[in-house]
Amino acid sequence: xPEVTQTxxxxxxQMGQEVILRCVPISNHxxxxxxxxxxxxxxxxxxxxxxNEISEKSEIFDDQFSVERPDGSxxxxxxxxxKLEDSAMYFCASSTGSRYGYTFGSGTRLTVV
Amino acid sequence: xxxxxxxxxxxxxxxxxxxxxxxAYENTAFDYFPWYQQFPGKGPALLIAIRPDVxxxxxxxxxxxxxxxxxQFSLHIMDSxxxxxxxxxxxxxxFGDDMRFGAGTRLTVKP
Numbered sequence: 001x002p003e004v005t006q007t008x009x010x011x012x013x014q015m016g017q018e019v020i021l022r023c024v025p026i027s028n029h030x031x032x033x034x035x036x037x038x039x040x041x042x043x044x045x046x047x048x049x050x051x052n053e054i055s056e057k058s059e060i061f062d063d064q065f066s067v068e069r070p071d072g073s074x075x076x077x078x079x080x081x082x083k084l085e086d087s088a089m090y091f092c093a094s095s096t097g098s099r100y101g102y103t104f105g106s107g108t109r110l111t112v113v
Numbered sequence: 114x115x116x117x118x119x120x121x122x123x124x125x126x127x128x129x130x131x132x133x134x135x136x137a138y139e140n141t142a143f144d145y146f147p148w149y150q151q152f153p154g155k156g157p158a159l160l161i162a163i164r165p166d167v168x169x170x171x172x173x174x175x176x177x178x179x180x181x182x183x184x185q186f187s188l189h190i191m192d193s194x195x196x197x198x199x200x201x202x203x204x205x206x207x208f209g210d211d212m213r214f215g216a217g218t219r220l221t222v223k224p
Contacts, residue, residue, distance in 0.1 A: 004156075033212075035214075042216040045211055045214070048211045104149075106155050106156050
């Protein structure tokens, strides 16, 4: 069964550093998403991406964050100047349609120290 | 703005019992209501979904009940099993909008 692959599974970074979280969506999917889940809390929408541009972003997704699809397979989330409160699980998801049948990756646990 | 409210936060059920998780929404434009199941260390996985033109959808032991006038929907897990122990998220979306999740319910099914 096709799956969304995220790397790394765990990343530890120093406060103020930049991190790049990587995702390989399912190959025939057209819509890509990043969600965040602070430990034990709700899943929060960050950003959606379609046709090589951001289609929607939440208030969490400020200038500190950016997304990119650098080639035909990868979808990345860059967090500049990380803060302690950025520590969370970050999930990538993809879908064929704008809101149906999301497939989530297993997540990247980001720890900012 | 919390668009989808989920309760309870945690739920303990005996094996064989019925687990019920409730969600309420505010945005009447929502027209797709999925439930996701998340095991520790994994991403949420789509479990079952409903659209507002039906009041109930059943897949195996999992049933969604939908009340459009009350703007509420619920997940019922019949004959709950220890393997059902996970966190369950309700969600909602509308055309041109992206998925909004509830806060999650941690279900524990005791053997």
